[in-house]
Amino acid sequence: MVKVNVGGCNSFVKDAQIGNYLAKALVAFDQLQGEEGAGNDFLGWKHLPSAVLDPASAREGRGYPVPAIPEGTLEACEAVRDAWKAKGVDLVVVVGIGGSYLGARCAVEALSRNFAGLRSDKNAPDVVFAGNNLSEEYIADLLDLAAGRNTACVVISKSGTTTEPAVAFRLLKEFIEKRYSDASERIVAITDAKRGALKTLATQEGYRTFVVPDNVGGRFSVLTPVGLLPIVLAGLDARALLEGALEMEKALSVRSEDNPAVRYAALRNLLYAEAGKKVEVMVTYNPKLQYLGEWWKQLYGESEGKDGKGIFPASVNNTADLHSMGQFIQEGERVLFETVINVEKALANVVIGTDPQNLDQLNYLAGQHVEHCDAMAQLGTKLAHIDGGVPQLEISIEQVDARNLGGLFYFFEFACGVSAYLLGVNPFNQPGVEAYKKNMFALLGKPGYEELAARLKERL
DSSP: OOOEEOTTTTSSHHHHHHHHHHHHOOOOOOOHHOOTTTTTOOOOGGGGGHHHHHHHHHSSSSOOOOOHHHHHHHHHHHHHHHHHHHTOOOOEEEEEEEEGTTHHHHHHHSSSSGGGGGGOOOOOOEEEEEEEOHHHHHHHHHHHHHTSSSSSEEESSSOOOHHHHHHHHHHHHHHHHHHHHTTGGEEEEEEEOSSSHHHHHHHHHHHHHEEOOSSOGGOOOSHHHHHHHHHTTTTTHHHHHHHHHHHHHHHSSSSTTTOHHHHHHHHHHHHHHHHHOOOEEESSSGGGGGGHHHHHHHHHHHHHTTTTTEEEEEEEEEEGGGGTTHHHHHHSOOOEEEEEEEOOOOOOOOOOOOOOOTTSSOOOGGTTTTHHHHHHHHHHHHHHHHHOOOOOEEEESSSSHHHHHHHHHHHHHHOOOOOOOOHHHTTOOGGGGGGHHHHHHHTTTTOOHHHHHHHHHHOO
16 A cells, blocks of 8 residues: 655645645545546546456446456457467567556566566566657667567557657568568557557558557556556566556545545645745655656656646656765755655565675674665655755555556556646646647658748748
8 A cells, every 4th residue: 555654744834734735635536536627538547457457347337437448458468478479579669658658668667677688587578668769879779689589569659640659660660571471460559449540550460459548648558558568578467566556546536634645636736836846856766666757757747737837747766866966956946845755675685794804894784684774875865855955755665566566556647636636737638748749740841831840940
């Protein structure tokens, strides 16, 4: 169970303010649960865990918009895994951008062993990601890697025309078709159920397909095949991930000031509106969780950053970033607060030994677990940052495993809906992302953008 700790911000806000914002957060909670707010046609994510794990009961007598997840979704993902294993596939390239890759990458990074791609005991293919940039060097290196491996591809796009993944997929598709006689069996498309360029291509070529539900936006899609298929292909426990999310789905449905999503939404909005804290820094102390910060930044940045409002989401991974960003956090402009992901238990045991010379002066740590040092670094940092004027919220999980990560995914998604409604914005649209795309299309010479291209070139 995810736990939200109020401690660390009490010295920055008053108890009466906390009570006031908890009351406001409960109103926002009612708006989300009652499905009355802006963007309420994109609430399918709320019941994804139950829809995937128990689709029959999820559809019985419910008034909510159940996502269009077919029964047997996990089994279908496992069938792809088994088919590619039979072909000897040892490299899977997942093509997507934004919500079409961040959740999957977060899960693969968090749940795999460190240095997974270099391990001789690895019994699953390496999963790498493309279509999230327009770097020619990145694509060239990827194609060089694929040339020496047994390669398959998952392409994720509702439309099939988003520039970054479309460019990467065109190149990968050409590579796979030239190299393999069974090319169509080595490509899986996760796309719209009925329309779009990728859906048309998948039908023409006979690709196996999975559906991105219409009522689930990209940044809320990690518990659909968008996230589940790459997780399964990486040899990870997608069922445990969903079970953790389902546990959280049930827990967060309770209307209470003790609901952790309500508390998190209330406190972050209180610090923003009343204490002048315009930047929220997610802090992790486990390198496996670095991409949790990347996924979270998109979720909250796209959901809340509109109408001239919103907390700017940033992230650091300590203790590494204590030696870089730590100085600013400690003594820079006092515009930020931290949300620390606290992991209560490590999944490994490494004890520091004794050195007769003690030249590094570490013998005082002899017999201690490395994790104890990390915990004391975290505690020392907390006290120093609070003394330096940085409020801290704390979100605790037992350990970094599939069940806890699934709980975190669902927790942050639900809390995001509550928080955005409390802020007074639509959590489920992203009108601002189109501005750069139009300019890029015009500058690239895309047909239909000639007039805009002329105006832009006059400015350059």
